[in-house]
Amino acid sequence: MVRRVGIVGYGHLGQYLVSEIEKRSDIELAFVWNRTQESMTGKVAEDIILKDLGSFKERNADLIVEVAHPSISQQYGPSFLAHSDYMIGSPTALSDSGLESSLRAAALQHGLYVPSGAFWGGEDIKKMADRGTLQALKVTMKKHPSCYKLNGEIEALNKSVSDKAVTLYEGSVRGLCPVAPNNVNTMAAAAMAANNLGFDTVQGCLVSDPQLRDWHIVEVEVWGPGDMAAGRAFHVKTVRSNPANFGAVTGSATYASFLSSMLGAHSKGSGVHLC
Template sequence: MSEERKWRIGIVGYGHVGIYLVNQIQREGDKYNVELAFVWNRTMKKMEATLAPHLQLQNLAEFEKREADLIIEVAHPSVTRTYGEHFLSAANLLVGSPTALADEDTERRLRGRAKLSGYTLYIPSGALWGGEDIMKMADRGTLRSLKITMTKHPSSFKLEGKLAEKDLSTIQERTVLYEGPTRQLCPMAPNNVNTMAAASLAAHTLGFDKVIGVLVADPSVPDRHLVDIEVTGPTNETTGLVFSVTTRRSNPAAPGAVTGAATFGSFWSSVLACKGHGGRMFFC
């Protein structure tokens, strides 16, 4: 019997998450029957000292030549907006920056391409706790509201647009930077609120326009990221009581880190689940 072909993975982005994934594949690839197809980064020089030349993809537009089964975007939402459809034409795609899908046109195009090509558009759970339960409630039509509050040290934020106008270094106490629909928040904090984006996609009956995101800068939490999730469901007709779930995820994080420590392991588990689930969006 011939040996099963290894599942080939292309990594787009060589920041903290990209480096972690490359190391995991090189260290445990044989165990899970996966291997690197390529690695691309906007600054290619960053890889020169740590990655073999044959694994470096100089031109992202030529990704098809590497015959990847799965492409993982961990660079920036703009990469998914620009190349997402192209990736899904030739491979499964794991979107590590799901804030890209807060753009309605991008979500529509990627869902459509997945359906046409038969490849899967994967959304990793990342720091989202209880995502499957939220999606089940949406599927049953019992999800009434969803609010996510993310609290980090001011140095952990990389903000754009109007939020970037605030000098975070001057914050001395807990400060709410934003509260409102996640659709408006995602473009202003594309690297910080991927958990909110994943939740908005899981809560598909509410979506980006009705899921409420709260972004909080708090100098008193320099070593962890907090994610508070508040879910409400239907009202019991007999008792008048409302179904609700509240969770808090406290994720250790280095000072100034955008991604918490536990999220890396969660991401690796998501990658190992991406073995093709048909032409649709799939949460992993």
């Protein structure tokens, strides 16, 4: 059976997904929507372009994939879930506890899928969280200053970075998501996987490093069963080095990872799923 997929957003990632879907026979485009319609002219078939996102129901998509902005989930997330599976490409939106609750409540007949992206080991961490054995989780992201799109005080701090690495933020993922919504989707996915800890307890660290012109670094550190205070607890640390173009928000390997997540976002039923 051919699955119908609606793509919400036509930036770099949206364009990549559209191109990959068009190459396949097991899925097809139900629609593509973008805030700026002109950017799709001549690139997306006219009958595929959805001009009013509010009329998404008419296209009968099996899966809707958001790769636009966290505000899409605020405005349309529950409505999407009432009619189809929904893959939230900007999971930083879930740092809003009210939205997280409303989307969980809406995922009664269809699944809410959270892509793992650059979050390495997500399924294993979720298993630990489900068993209640996950004690702590910290995700550290290191990028060149030009790769960050930030708000508030840390934006000014990032602009002041010159020749040495600077830690822009260290604390709860919930506190970080609103000031770095385009950069820390990996951390938001971590907070969703670590469901016994959540956004308030999972720790995020954002480092601006002028030496990282070609790489994005993501470190995931996990503590499990045992005595953490005595240093005798289960502990794993992974370091993911993702090639990235200079100034790019998204690393090169993340595109293929996101595609894999999209292809796996089906048949898991209602509720929230990491993919």
